[in-house]
Amino acid sequence: MRYLARSADGTVLLGDDEGFVPLAAADSSLQTMGDALRRAPEGLPAPGDARAARIPAEDITFGLPLAPVKKLWGIGLNYADHAADLHEVRPEEPASFVKPPSTATGPGGPIRLPDPEITNRVTAEAELGVVMGRTFSYVDEDEFDDVVAGFVPIIDMTAEDVLEKNPRFLTRAKSFDTFLVAGPWIAVPDSPTEFLDSVAVRTVVNDEVIAENTLEGMLFEPPELVSFHSQVMTFEPGDVISTGTPGAGVIEPGDSVRAEVDPVGVLESEVR
Incomplete structure (x- = not known):
């Protein structure tokens, strides 16, 4: 399972049970939360393949993942x-x-x-x-x-x-x-x-x-x-x-x- 999140400073994150990486580091074509949500039904990239080391969830201050909020x-x-x-x-x-x-x-x-x-x-x-x-x-x-x-x-x-x-x-x-x-x-x-x-x-x-x-x-x-x-x-x-x-x-x-x-x-x- 993958996880999509947003840090308190607004960075969109992609994660798994081992931690999170910046979304764009996993796939440069995915820049926004909207990009990731549209890709999700097809399958998201693996955080382990990203050009960044995973950060454990306990070391992240998470923000509202839905931003911008819609309906x-x-x-x-x-x-x-x-x-x-x-x-x-x-x-x-x-x-x-x-x-x-x-x-x-x-x-x-x-x-x-x-x-x-x-x-x-x-x-x-x-x-x-x-x-x-x-x-x-x-x-x-x-x-x-x-x-x-x-x-x-x-x-x-x-x-x-x-x-x-x-x-x-x-x-x-x-x-x-x-x-x-x-x-x-x-x-x-x-x-x-x-x-x-x-x-x-x-x-x-x-x-x-x-x-x-x-x-x-x-x-x-x-x-x-x-x-x-x-x-x-x-x-x-x-x-x-x-x-x-x-x-x-x-x-x-x-x-x-x-x-x-x-x-x-x-x-x-x-x-x-």
């Missing part, structure tokens, strides 16, 4: 157990919403909570993000491997008290600055569809596992989500569908939140 789709109530916990009716179609690019921040965040007079109950939710690698629309589920670049851990936030006032306030409840953390990298497997069989997602707050599940617990799995939303809009490289959470935890200033998305990676952020 961010979220999926609500996509795990049956989570919908039951909230006493919500299971949707017959994906319950989706869009978050603005200004919500996105990189590993470590921090997640900045709004003024308590606006919202005093914010929850954090670990999710698997699907990153697109092609410009496409109207694709079938069996074309998933042809259009997807890879997967990224995501921490999504919701101002629950805002949402409880009226379900039509969902966009506002999801759209505060820093209400989506992504990273530290995009995992690029050889076969995205087969890779999904091994994925598990855990929401962790202050080292306490709040909720966990595998994708078998989803109502709508990623290939269906991509196909469904491609009937609505044209996707472009770097667009993301965050596929829903197995469960959310209330967060307060000083807390630490983790999205553990096996085997994609672990994403952590502080709360302020």
